[in-house]
Structure formats: C-alpha cells, structure tokens
Amino acid sequence: MGEEKTLEAIRYKRGSLQLLDQRKLPHESVYINIPDCDVAWNAIKDMVVRGAPAIAVTAALALAVELVHLENSYSGDPQDAAAFIEKRLSFLVSSRPTAVNLSDAAYKLQRLTSQASINNGATAKTVFAHLIEAAEEMLKEDVLSNKAIGEYGAKAILQAVGGKEKLRILTHCNTGSLATAGYGTALGVIRSLFAQGQIETAYCTETRPYNQGSRLTAYELVHDGIPSVLIADSAVAYLMASGRVDAVVVGADRITANGDTANKIGTLNVAVAAHQFGVPFFVAAPLTTVDIQINSGDEIVIEERSKTELTHAFGAGPEVAAPGIGVWNPAFDVTPAKYITGVITDRGVVWRDEKAHGLDIGGFALGT
Numbered sequence: 472m473g474e475e476k477t478l479e480a481i482r483y484k485r486g487s488l489q490l491l492d493q494r495k496l497p498h499e500s501v502y503i504n505i506p507d508c509d510v511a512w513n514a515i516k517d518m519v520v521r522g523a524p525a526i527a528v529t530a531a532l533a534l535a536v537e538l539v540h541l542e543n544s545y546s547g548d549p550q551d552a553a554a555f556i557e558k559r560l561s562f563l564v565s566s567r568p569t570a571v572n573l574s575d576a577a578y579k580l581q582r583l584t585s586q587a588s589i590n591n592g593a594t595a596k597t598v599f600a601h602l603i604e605a606a607e608e609m610l611k612e613d614v615l616s617n618k619a620i621g622e623y624g625a626k627a628i629l630q631a632v633g634g635k636e637k638l639r640i641l642t643h644c645n646t647g648s649l650a651t652a653g654y655g656t657a658l659g660v661i662r663s664l665f666a667q668g669q670i671e672t673a674y675c676t677e678t679r680p681y682n683q684g685s686r687l688t689a690y691e692l693v694h695d696g697i698p699s700v701l702i703a704d705s706a707v708a709y710l711m712a713s714g715r716v717d718a719v720v721v722g723a724d725r726i727t728a729n730g731d732t733a734n735k736i737g738t739l740n741v742a743v744a745a746h747q748f749g750v751p752f753f754v755a756a757p758l759t760t761v762d763i764q765i766n767s768g769d770e771i772v773i774e775e776r777s778k779t780e781l782t783h784a785f786g787a788g789p790e791v792a793a794p795g796i797g798v799w800n801p802a803f804d805v806t807p808a809k810y811i812t813g814v815i816t817d818r819g820v821v822w823r824d825e826k827a828h829g830l831d832i833g834g835f836a837l838g839t
C-alpha cells in the first residue's frame with residue numbers, strides 16, 4: 472500500500488488537471504497529467520477516472536485546460552471558437568455512452584459558449600473564458616450537490632427504516648469521492664449517516680468484474696474509519712435473507728422520466744433481492760442524472776466493455792478464465808422503477824408511489 476492515502480480523484484488549478492489513476496488503487500496513489508481532450512478521452516475510456524459525475528467534470532476541465540493553453544495562439548473568430556468547442560465536446564462525449572452526466576455537461580457548455588460567441592464584443596478569448604469559468608463552476612457545484620444528497624439521503628433512510636438507529640447499509644460499486652468531485656452520492660449518504668452516528672455497518676459489494684467495490688469503496692470506507700464489511704456480489708441475497716441489511720443505497724448513471732435507473736452491472740440483482748426481502752432500496756444522484764428525454768430504461772444505451780475484464784485479473788493480469796470462452800460484459804444494467812423506494816437528489820427525495828408502482832421523476836415530484 473502506498474504512503475499517501477488520498478481521496479482526491481481530480482486535482483485542478485487553472486491550466487493544470489491531474490487525475491488519480493484509479494486503476495492502480497488501492498495499492499498506489501499516482502496522478503496522471505491531463506493536458507488536453509485527447510489524453511482525457513483515453514483516461515475516461517480506460518477508467519483512470521470513472522463514476523458518472525467525475526467523468527463529466529473531468530471532460531469539462533480537460534477542455535478548459537486545453538483552451539488555456541490554446542488561447543494566446545488561437546486566430547479564429549468567436550464563431551470558430553464556439554465550433555471548435557462543440558467539436559471537442561462531442562469527441563469527449565463519445566468516450567463512455569451510458570452516464571448522462573457527461574453529455575449533459577457537454578450540452579450545457581456547448582449552449583453557453585455558442586451564446587457567448589454572439590455577445591457584443593465577443594472574441595475567441597471571451598468565448599474560451601466562458602467555458603473555462605463554467606467548467607470550474609461544475610467542479611465546485613458537484614461537491615455542494617453531493618453534500619445536499621447526503622443530508623436528504625440520511626433523513627430519507629432514517630424515515631424508511633422507521634427511526635431505527637445504528638443502521639446496516641449496503642451499497643454497490645463506487646459512488647464516493649473517487650466517483651465525483653468529492654464526498655460522493657450514495658457513499659455521501661453513508662458518510663452523512665456515519666457523521667450522525669447512525670452507521671453500525673456499511674456493506675460494500677466487490678462489484679465484479681472491475682471491482683470498484685473492493686478496490687475503491689472499501690478504500691474510501693477504511694480511509695474514513697466507517698465500520699464496513701466487504702461481501703461478494705453473490706452474497707447479497709443471502710445477507711438480506713438473514714436479516715442483516717436495513718437499507719440499500721446506490722448511485723445512478725442515468726435515470727429516465729419514469730424512474731428506471733441505469734447503474735453499475737449487478738445493481739438490478741441487488742434491487743430484486745431487496746424487493747424480495749422487503750429492504751428499502753434507494754438511488755442517490757444529482758437531479759441532473761435524470762434524463763427526461765428518455766421515457767424508460769429500454770432506451771438507455773448500455774456500454775459493453777472488453778472481455779478481458781472477465782478473462783484476466785484486473786483486465787490485464789494473469790488469465791483467470793478458460794481460454795476460448797465467449798464473454799458478455801455489459802458495464803451497467805437497468806433497475807425498473809418498481810424496485811426503487813425513492814430517488815435521493817440534491818433537491819429532495821422522489822418517493823415511489825405505491826399505487827402507481829412508479830416514480831414521478833419527470834414531473835420532479837420532490838419532497839423531503
């Protein structure tokens with residue numbers, strides 16, 4: 472284990488972006504310099520940085536850094552500058568398809584800079600400046616949004632478990648500081664419950680095949696001194712059947728208008744088991760994770776990743792599967808809204824309507 476134990480996935484100051492190489496965790500804390508969008512694209516694709524909010528913020532900041540280095544030599548007019556930004560953003564969006572955060576951030580930045588290009592007195596430099604400031608704002612906003620999710624989530628879970636104290640909470644994948652600009656979404660809710668003295672045990676799944684749970688969530692839980700236990704993904708149903716889970720909280724990569732939720736592969740297994748054993752199942756994500764353009768989970772594009780994530784240890788180490796076997800490796804699955812007790816957002820909680828068996832996410836029926 473390396474000396475420095477950091478939970479800072481993204482290190483940024485104007486003109487400089489560094490990413491903690493999460494492929495090397497928990498053994499080493501190594502930062503990689505990201506000077507431009509090309510390097511950022513590869514870093515996102517190759518999982519140097521991962522987690523829906525973190526990849527969105529990384530993309531925005533990588534473009535900001537690229538523009539800082541380009542602005543003095545750039546000779547185009549403001550419209551050229553906006554067109555250049557649009558091209559770089561759509562390139563970045565092509566790195567990973569499932570999480571809406573990346574395309575949502577790109578859309579907002581593109582709209583902002585295209586408007587800035589027609590302002591009175593606009594120059595390429597002022598257009599670039601709009602993007603740089605907006606990207607920096609996204610970094611700050613993500614942490615604030617996670618803190619709000621943490622507060623709403625702690626309250627919602629305590630309500631769902633009928634005021635029980637000292638909870639056993641299960642989570643899947645990594646949704647903490649390493650998946651966001653800081654604090655985390657679902658893991659932020661666990662942090663918030665822990666800060667209130669309400670955690671007996673946080674259970675984290677391994678999250679096969681890429682082990683975001685055993686490598687990253689476990690690392691964060693140990694770092695924060697939260698009493699925690701690692702389980703195999705295949706132990707979830709048995710853990711619940713033996714009455715050892717009070718509630719589940721997971722993150723989300725995309726939530727559709729009806730509340731269906733795409734999240735890390737294996738989330739659906741956890742949700743079905745929670746439904747079977749009467750365990751409240753919460754999704755925690757910023758409201759921007761809701762994609763109201765899409766009505767149901769059937770329309771979400773699910774990323775399929777390399778077969779080596781299953782056939783080789785850590786995707787590149789020794790072969791752990793029989794050579795020649797076929798592999799199907801979807802990185803995400805979709806949990807139907809009917810299995811979700813509530814969606815905890817940074818603006819409040821959307822509770823499932825028991826009668827409608829659905830979640831009125833598109834209508835933003837928020838309550839606390």
Ligand code: MRU
Pocket residue numbers: 521522523524570643644645646647650651655656657683721722723724734735736802
């Ligand atoms: O493939 P990953 O590691 O990017 O998948 C991450 C997840 O599925 C997270 O649960 C989700 O992005 C929410 S992160 C706050």
